[in-house]
Amino acid sequence: MKIFLDLDGVCCDWMLAALALIKNNKDIQFCDQTGLNEGKTPEEVLKNWQLNQRSSTIRTTKFWGKLAEQGHEWWANLKEFEHYKPMLELLRNKGTVTYLTASPYGVCGRYASYGKTEWIQKREGEKFRRFIITHHKEECAGPDTVLIDDSHDQCMNFIKAGGKAIKFPQPWNGQRFLDSHRLMAFLTAAFYKLPDNDGVLITTLNTEF
Ligand SMILES: [Mg+2]
Secondary structure: OEEEEOOEOOOEOHHHHHHHHHHOOOOOOOOHHHOHHHOOOHHHHHHOOOOOOOOHHHOOHHHHHHHHOOHHHHHHOOOEOOOHHHHHHHHHOOOEEEEEEOOOOHHHHHHHHHHHHHHHHHHHOOOOOOEEEOOOHHHHOOOOEEEEEOOHHHHHHHHHOOOEEEEOOOHHHOOOOOOHHHHHHHHHHHHHHHHHOOOOOEOOOOOOO
């Protein structure tokens, strides 16, 4: 099986770094409810994230401009989730893992591509080339493929294009974040369910684990 693995929000904590970036920039509004500008830490904001609260308000010109100023290092230094290594080990027992990650527009996108490549090669070695950077993840869909992604839209597009998808649990996509142990149980159950999956998105909400 070909397994396509998203990076931001799945392997590394993009949202935590994004919140830290805007914490001291009150002119960049993230979301009124976050309390980030009332003294809460990015960790506290994430912990209290309301299910289904969209992260779309972060997509402002100001935010991406601010991010572009950080260069490629910001992307290269994103914190790896605690579950990253055990998850990778579990997935490599199920099939061939290829990182499949998008990057933003313009200058920020150029830095993102550079930094994401660094992030991956720092962990996988400089000769590692099993990664794809594209917004059009559905181009990789086909028989015997699965995408693991925290973006609902990317998962649905992948399914429509003939692949299978597991929506990685995060509060911004309507699921609770799982600790490493519970996440492994979920992924194991999700892969068990995959063969009978008929184009239905697999989530923590429709999987027994
Ligand atoms: Mg993502």
